[in-house]
Amino acid sequence: MTTAEWPKETLARLLAAERPLLAAHLKPDGDAIGSTLGLAEFLRSCGKTPTVLLPDGIPELYRLRAAEFQTAAPSDWAAFDLAVLLDTAIAARAGFGPEGGVPEALRAKLLVIDHHPDNPGFGAWNCLQTVAATAEVVLQVCESSGTAIPRAAADWLLLGLVTDTGGFRFDNTAADTFRSAARLLDAGASLNRVVNQIFFNKPYRQQLFEAELLSHHVRWAENGRMAWAVVTPELLQKYDFDMRNAEGVIDMLRAIAGAEVVALISRRDPGFRVSMRSKNPAVPVVELAHKYHGGGHAMAAGMTVAAAGFEEVEAILERESANLFAGDPR
Missing domain, CATH: 3.10.310.30 (Diaminopimelate Epimerase; Chain A, domain 1)
Incomplete structure (x- = not known):
């Protein structure tokens, strides 16, 4: 999706699904976890019933708050009317199961949301934007709804933004990155909670x-x-x-x-x-x-x-x- 309407187009596809399945790449980092759980919280606020699949679980470093997810692959892929894969540039690293890859049953209903510039667009639909973090892409999609972003969603998205920019120190940090962070703070995200969890919580x-x-x-x-x-x-x-x-x-x-x-x-x-x-x-x-x-x-x-x-x-x-x-x- 390259038109100026990409946030609304992506949102419309997400809201058309009643039971979306959300996943990220294997061995997920902060952006993979933050963007996936942030989107899940937003969809729940819209009355949807997303299932979050994280085969590797959530590492201790990223346990920002309570989260609903499962580690075991579903027994029936047909139960989901949309599969959403976040922060994954290579199909072989898709976290729909511990071995990676996209199951054949999900290919025709796969929406890829990512910020990696080398993502070839392997989904049935692809929302690819070169910004600091996939969490920033998700934020723009959520904002296009015109409704308030839940505080839990804002926390998770800020986690993704902070980790993928190294606390706003890396070269991918742009002026718009700070604006995105400011909007997440306006939505109720806690910078103190995110920063303490990521940078000041080392065993x-x-x-x-x-x-x-x-x-x-x-x-x-x-x-x-x-x-x-x-x-x-x-x-x-x-x-x-x-x-x-x-x-x-x-x-x-x-x-x-x-x-x-x-x-x-x-x-x-x-x-x-x-x-x-x-x-x-x-x-x-x-x-x-x-x-x-x-x-x-x-x-x-x-x-x-x-x-x-x-x-x-x-x-x-x-x-x-x-x-x-x-x-x-x-």
């Missing part, structure tokens, strides 16, 4: 985990311009740390002076997950992610690499680092 065991990760598991390339950390299963077990709560961990690496591109490597069956961030606009990371069938944004992207072990993944990053910086030599 002590996680702080110990992060200290050891920085001390013993960071590697370097390109004379310090690139850094990555290896999260081994042993390290996770030692500190009883759940990688679903790791959204802020990569920012520790990003904060290292001189490191322009950083990555976090972790085990994700059947391969290895590589999350990447760049703080140099001349060195985007999304093309590297695309090379390995991943995706994301220019400055924040991820990919899953098939490899025999961590050493092979590190060798790939070291080899690719030369290509990353080829256009911006020092």
Whole structure:
């Protein structure tokens, strides 16, 4: 949908459904959870009966308030007259089940709502807008109704906006991002609740985990311009740390002076997950992610690499680092 009427067109499709099914990508981050639960709260306020499907549950980091959702896939996809997939640019990562992908029974009634610029539009209908967060797209859709946004919906959407902008610090933050945040605050969202949950609620065991990760598991390339950390299963077990709560961990690496591109490597069956961030606009990371069938944004992207072990993944990053910086030599 590219016309100026896209919020109302999307809203009309949502409100035409009595029993919509809402889902996001596997291993959901704050924007995936916030945009999905925020839309669900809004639809309930409109008299609809949405079902929220989150196979991986809600990580501790994002448990902002009570939420209605299920982790088990429904036994009958036909029970839903619309499937809504949020914040998902790659169909294979769709969270309709633990294995990913879009069930054949849902393809003809799939509405994709997303903000990733590399989303190819794989839904029957696609609401794709390049803004800071999918929560911002959902906000505009809800606002087009002309009715008040419930406080619970505003809280969840603010969670999505705050997390995907890194607390309004990342390059995707624009003037309109702040305007969206202001409207959510006007709707009753609690910035104090969101900020305390995301940034000031870190378990002590996680702080110990992060200290050891920085001390013993960071590697370097390109004379310090690139850094990555290896999260081994042993390290996770030692500190009883759940990688679903790791959204802020990569920012520790990003904060290292001189490191322009950083990555976090972790085990994700059947391969290895590589999350990447760049703080140099001349060195985007999304093309590297695309090379390995991943995706994301220019400055924040991820990919899953098939490899025999961590050493092979590190060798790939070291080899690719030369290509990353080829256009911006020092």
